[in-house]
């Protein structure tokens with residue numbers, strides 16, 4: 001069983017600490033995606049699992065064996081690199097079969113296995129070509145095949161799709177997922193593309209500045225972001241964040257004076273608070289509805305299936321996502337209300353989420369959306 | 373037209389600017405080379421007078437001389453062993469530095485110094501270090517009396533000049549190997565590690581093939597260098613001895629010409645050496661031109 005257990009792992013380059021004590025359990029068969037902004041240490045963490053980077057403190061165990069001191073080849077991992085890292089002087093077949101050659105497997109068997117793997121990724125006709133004679137997508141497949149052929153317990157991917165065009169990326173995403181199911185190993189996939197992360201992951205790990213912000217299913221991370229960072233990072237457009245003027249159990253008052261019912265808010269800390277709501281969770285109401293809030297419309301972004309209405313609310317930029325059927329024009333006014341279950345409360349100092357525990361999902365699909 | 377090329381509107385200015393360089397090249401290269409060509413095909417009469425045209429006679433004398441073939445053999449032995457040694461050590465050092473890059477710019481600088489040391493100075497240093505009675509290496513003779521004596525033992529003498537020449541070339545090789553290794557994307561070597569290849573295997577299967585152009589370039593440079601620049605080392609350390617064990621081609625030209633006073637024979641020999649170096653240079657250009665590019 002290829003579980004990967006990561007215990008308080010720390011990494012510094014010179015005097016800069018880039019990974020600050022990470023704990024993470026990756027269970028056998030999981031497809032784990034590590035998501036985070038550029039420079040947050042995703043690759044570094046992945047490379048420490050692979051054995052390409054030394055572990056300064058803490059421990060990584062793969063399949064019950066601490067691997068800190070083991071060479072990459074002793075860890076049973078295969079890796080797909082962002083730029084594919086194919087050997088330019090070898091043919092596709094030699095690239096794929098290189099690890100078998102090192103294991104000392106005879107040529108006949110090697111060729112057999114290379115052909116079998118090439119068939120899976122659809123590269124049979126290209127076995128004699130050099131990497132330079134392949135398209136980006138084909139190179140990507142060679143890189144995948146090269147990783148697959150060892151039948152590793154653990155697959156590591158470092159942004160393997162970021163050099164592909166949008167269409168190919170979607171296609172490869174599906175193939176990677178299919179491959180994972182077929183091989184039944186453990187996969188760790190690093191990306192900074194949240195759509196990729198959401199669609200691929202069984203378990204999503206959101207990282208920021210060398211720390212883990214949240215671990216959960218894509219749904220959990222989206223609907224119950226554990227921190228202000230996750231709330232702002234996941235979702236496109238990002239969640240609207242408002243300053244809370246004052247709060248008492250069950251009630252929050254915005255800086256402008258609008259009050260919001262929050263029955264699940266039982267304890268209120270001393271520190272200042274932030275309230276979040278996703279653009280797509282906001283409902284429109286008729287003008288004059290009690291509790292309705294008003295926002296002047298600055299401009300509208302057309303998306304085809306819907307549009308994004310930009311304006312200023314509570315002294316900050318604010319975005320409302322509306323279905324295409326509703327007509328909005330710049331210069332108009334939007335009357336809206338925030339469904340209680342769609343509100344997210346955060347401690348502004350620690351950045352952590354505050355709530356009683358019930359889910360803030362289940363949008364009221366039947367809600368009246370009107371434009372005034 | 374190439375946009376990068378500087379073009380002079382004023383032709384006379386251009387000529388004026390390259391004139392000093394042309395003058396130097398002509399005076400110190402073409403003129404002596406022409407002179408050598410002349411000497412090689414003529415003989416000076418024993419009792420004075422005009423030089424006489426003798427055709428290939430000087431070359432026939434040279435090629436019939438077993439001492440000449442001895443010097444060719446010694447030169448090849450010297451060239452190949454010092455090239456192998458200098459390139460091997462250069463590659464080893466470069467691969468160490470390539471893996472741990474902290475401060476490599478300083479290394480680059482420091483490692484280059486030996487190349488800048490003139491051959492006679494290298495020879496002098498090695499003569500002292502390897503002196504059988506007083507040098508650092510004399511300790512060997514304390515434990516094993518008579519084991520090391522380049523003044524008596526031809527093999528020891530050859531080892532001495534090979535070491536000295538290799539030492540001065542290691543720096544050059546190191547720089548080129550390091551630059552070559554650094555041009556290989558790091559992820560490629562890492563992919564090799566993930567595929568299970570150890571450091572030696574990665575060097576052999578991945579890094580060396582990828583720096584093959586550099587490798588061939590260095591082979592030619594090292595061999596050429598050992599043919600031409602070895603004079604200073606031989607002259608200072610062994611003087612061609614003992615018993616002509618280190619009588620390299622370039623040194624034999626000097627001793628035949630300036631000690632034996634036979635300019636014609638020396639000129640014929642230097643012409644042969646020049647042709648060999650030209651051939652090597654030609655090979656090198658072929659390789660550099662056909663430099664394999666992967667992308």
Ligand SMILES: Nc1ncnc2c1ncn2[C@@H]1O[C@H](COP(=O)(O)OP(=O)(O)OP(=O)(O)O)[C@@H](O)[C@H]1O
Pocket residue numbers: 013018036037038039040041042043044045192
């Ligand atoms: N070899 C290195 N030497 C010094 N600093 C490094 C080195 N490698 C990475 N870093 C630093 O460590 C931090 C984390 O790097 P890492 O490559 O893990 O980021 P990442 O999350 O993968 O980002 P990206 O999405 O851009 O690939 C960055 O701030 C980076 O500058």
Ligand SMILES: [Mg+2]
Pocket residue numbers: 042043044158
């Ligand atoms: Mg990265």
